[in-house]
Amino acid sequence: MEKIKVIVGLGSCGIAAGAGKTYEKIQALRQAENLDFDLKKTSCIGMCYREPLVEIIDQTGSYLYGEIDEIRAVEIIDRHVIHHTPVKEHVVQTDLFPTADNDFMQNQIKITLRNCGYIDPENIDEYEARQGYRAIKKIAGQRISRMDVVQTVISSGLRGRGGGGFPTGLKWKFANDNKATEKYIICNADEGDPGAFMDRSVLEGDPHSVLEGMIIGAYAIEATGGVIYCRAEYPLAIKRLNIALEQARRKGYLGNNILGIQGFDFDIHIKEGAGAFVCGEETALIASVEGERGMPRKRPPFPASSGLWKKPTNINNVETYANIPWIILNGAEAYARYGTEKSKGTKVFALAGKIRRSGLVEVPMGISINDIIFKLGGGIRDGKKFKAVQLGGPSGGCIPEYLAHTPIDYDSVTATGAIMGSGGMVVMDETTCMVDVAKFFLDFTRKESCGKCTFCRIGTKRMLEVLTRITEGKGEQGDIERLQDLAFQIKESSLCGLGQTAPNPVLTTIKYFRDEYEAHIRDKKCPAKACKQLLTYEVIPDKCTGCMVCAKNCPVEAITGERKQVHFIHQEKCIRCGVCFSKCKFEAIRLS
Amino acid sequence: MSISIHETMRITRIHQETVKQEQDPADLSLLEPLLEKYRGKKGSLIPLLQGAQEIYGYIPWNVFERISDATGLKLSDLYGVATFYAQFRLHPVGKNIIKVCHGTACHVQNANTITDSLKEALNVKDGETTPDGLFTLESVACLGCCSLAPVMMVAGEVFGKLTGKEAVRIIRDIRIKENN
Numbered sequence: 001m002e003k004i005k006v007i008v009g010l011g012s013c014g015i016a017a018g019a020g021k022t023y024e025k026i027q028a029l030r031q032a033e034n035l036d037f038d039l040k041k042t043s044c045i046g047m048c049y050r051e052p053l054v055e056i057i058d059q060t061g062s063y064l065y066g067e068i069d070e071i072r073a074v075e076i077i078d079r080h081v082i083h084h085t086p087v088k089e090h091v092v093q094t095d096l097f098p099t100a101d102n103d104f105m106q107n108q109i110k111i112t113l114r115n116c117g118y119i120d121p122e123n124i125d126e127y128e129a130r131q132g133y134r135a136i137k138k139i140a141g142q143r144i145s146r147m148d149v150v151q152t153v154i155s156s157g158l159r160g161r162g163g164g165g166f167p168t169g170l171k172w173k174f175a176n177d178n179k180a181t182e183k184y185i186i187c188n189a190d191e192g193d194p195g196a197f198m199d200r201s202v203l204e205g206d207p208h209s210v211l212e213g214m215i216i217g218a219y220a221i222e223a224t225g226g227v228i229y230c231r232a233e234y235p236l237a238i239k240r241l242n243i244a245l246e247q248a249r250r251k252g253y254l255g256n257n258i259l260g261i262q263g264f265d266f267d268i269h270i271k272e273g274a275g276a277f278v279c280g281e282e283t284a285l286i287a288s289v290e291g292e293r294g295m296p297r298k299r300p301p302f303p304a305s306s307g308l309w310k311k312p313t314n315i316n317n318v319e320t321y322a323n324i325p326w327i328i329l330n331g332a333e334a335y336a337r338y339g340t341e342k343s344k345g346t347k348v349f350a351l352a353g354k355i356r357r358s359g360l361v362e363v364p365m366g367i368s369i370n371d372i373i374f375k376l377g378g379g380i381r382d383g384k385k386f387k388a389v390q391l392g393g394p395s396g397g398c399i400p401e402y403l404a405h406t407p408i409d410y411d412s413v414t415a416t417g418a419i420m421g422s423g424g425m426v427v428m429d430e431t432t433c434m435v436d437v438a439k440f441f442l443d444f445t446r447k448e449s450c451g452k453c454t455f456c457r458i459g460t461k462r463m464l465e466v467l468t469r470i471t472e473g474k475g476e477q478g479d480i481e482r483l484q485d486l487a488f489q490i491k492e493s494s495l496c497g498l499g500q501t502a503p504n505p506v507l508t509t510i511k512y513f514r515d516e517y518e519a520h521i522r523d524k525k526c527p528a529k530a531c532k533q534l535l536t537y538e539v540i541p542d543k544c545t546g547c548m549v550c551a552k553n554c555p556v557e558a559i560t561g562e563r564k565q566v567h568f569i570h571q572e573k574c575i576r577c578g579v580c581f582s583k584c585k586f587e588a589i590r591l592s
Numbered sequence: 593m594s595i596s597i598h599e600t601m602r603i604t605r606i607h608q609e610t611v612k613q614e615q616d617p618a619d620l621s622l623l624e625p626l627l628e629k630y631r632g633k634k635g636s637l638i639p640l641l642q643g644a645q646e647i648y649g650y651i652p653w654n655v656f657e658r659i660s661d662a663t664g665l666k667l668s669d670l671y672g673v674a675t676f677y678a679q680f681r682l683h684p685v686g687k688n689i690i691k692v693c694h695g696t697a698c699h700v701q702n703a704n705t706i707t708d709s710l711k712e713a714l715n716v717k718d719g720e721t722t723p724d725g726l727f728t729l730e731s732v733a734c735l736g737c738c739s740l741a742p743v744m745m746v747a748g749e750v751f752g753k754l755t756g757k758e759a760v761r762i763i764r765d766i767r768i769k770e771n772n
Contacts, residue, residue: 012736012737012750013736013737013738013739013740015750016737016740016743016750016751016752017740017752048738048739048740049739051739051740191736192733192734193696193734194694194695194696194697194698194699194733194734195695195696195697195734195738196734196736197734197736197737197738200736232642232679233732233733233734233735233736234736271635271638271639272638272639272642273677273679274638274641274642274677274678274679274680275677275678275679275680276676276677276678277733288638289635290634290635291634291635291636291637291638291673292637292673293672293673293676294676294677309634309635350738352696352697352738352739352741353696353697353700353701353738354700358697358738358739359739390696393696424696426696426697426700428700432700437700440696440699441696444733450676553755553757554757555705555708555709555712555713555755555756555757555759555760556708556709556712556756575705575708575709575712577702577704577705577708577709577756578702578705579705579755579756579757
């Protein structure tokens, strides 16, 4: 009889939720009680809202347990492993009986994430056991030509998953067309969109899939060197990539005459980003790899003809590469079966914000926003109303609730004024101020602007000044027109995608939430009650019972009052964080 | 309306004389293995600076000069790169760096409250170090743990689902531990 397997999810978010301690507890318990089971590690399975996650596989099947802290860990090991009784109330996903979380997992189609959460990412054997490196072996064994590989990728309809949506096969063809003795293939792992963690999960959970994708790409375009540009803020991803590279080299997947293909000499090294969002733009990325300030260059020439060290270079995103081995093994038609006419395949989204089930989901292109938010995501938390969803990070836009039937594909999303982006999806409810959201994104892009183009460098600052005035109650007539005018000019005169898309959040919020802007400017009011300068927190004397809960929770001790006496909020100390308002059980705090 | 050059992105005025007065020269022998590792390799400036920061916690002025000598790159180019990327610090930092995440998901979950509470409790501005050298407070773009918003990272350890009060308590506990 096979030993019971206990697998703990140890991606960055799992560890942040305490999975490291859970793992150690189970390990200690196994030692202390002399128990006989396999204890393994895996990475993020995507169900982040239930972290820490522990999977137990016994002869009856697989049981995924959620929210397993140290105390619950002892409980499930005792009841399930020792006494062979699954603890149904803590199971969040299994094939053996329905659970409340079924909708989250069962509406997904995992291609990119096919191995995440199912293998130990630091073990190449486990990757190989799930068809790992079979794609490159198929190419070598069947002597598939480079052009055939390129054609397969073209036929699959795969489009760049980093946000650009450019047909990947076509990009490879351009790089292949440019003959040179030195060519490069780069993986853009500089996932800088705040709120996006798709690439991080793939790199932490299945690094070999990215390596295999790059090796296949290197074969197709005849690359002589490969670089993975990974942001330094992902230390676990970098660690696992380094381990994976070592393992791949030892097995001959990297090196000289790979898998017997004469003249196919290729290796990959990692370059760490240093904290610049603009380096996600391909020419800025290349400058950074070359050791310079990450400032974009004019295109043409495109990287496919003149890229890294002025040699032909192909750059793709992590998720794009992760799809390649699956496409080669299963065929272009199999991939093209998913998705819509012009947007084939699946897309990974990082669901975050005011949603009940936040985490990573992979869905076929063409699914509606409503389905993602309500079917998979479980709807809005705390019983609030869905207001808008932000797609595409700082380059994207906000799609309002009444457009949530929009299918997710490149063209439909672009038609709303937003962009698909890399996959960050932040859900907002009635307590989110859309003017504040626009200000937040503009603050981000202004800080991250490289400074090269006048309109981006100065224009974003001017737009931010207008937005700040509006949120502080100092908005003036004509401010909206001022913002639109500046937005147009910045978009027109910026060299790179950062400047060209920085005004998008402002433009889409004006388009769909103009009334909020007007309320701020004309009435000096924030309808969502989020803009601090427009709010005052006061105790309502008639309703205050003197329970002292607000005073005890105030982080800056701005509330005074004796027990059973009416309390008082000192305005000069108040930082308007809203904690007192949320804690008061008697609705005795007024926002005005 | 003039724009202060200090407020524009990626432009910092470095006064070499002032910096030399503020910092004691760092021990350059620690740098040698790193310089050897990247000798002759093109495009290695950023890994060199990252390695130096690993060793010293920031990049001291005499380390800049030593790297310039060793690589032949101009001092102005080195400072140009170091001031462009947010990761590089040109001043020493506190023992524990508090990174409060201000990504989109954390922002809609009131990350501002966390930073404000910590600013109050530690009596520092964003980016500053406490006088006792124990803490540096930073705001960072996104730590990638969006399901646990709002999040902060202290000395590599992540704390999620925070409130302002929670954050202050965590810092207070660390201070107590340090003082023992």
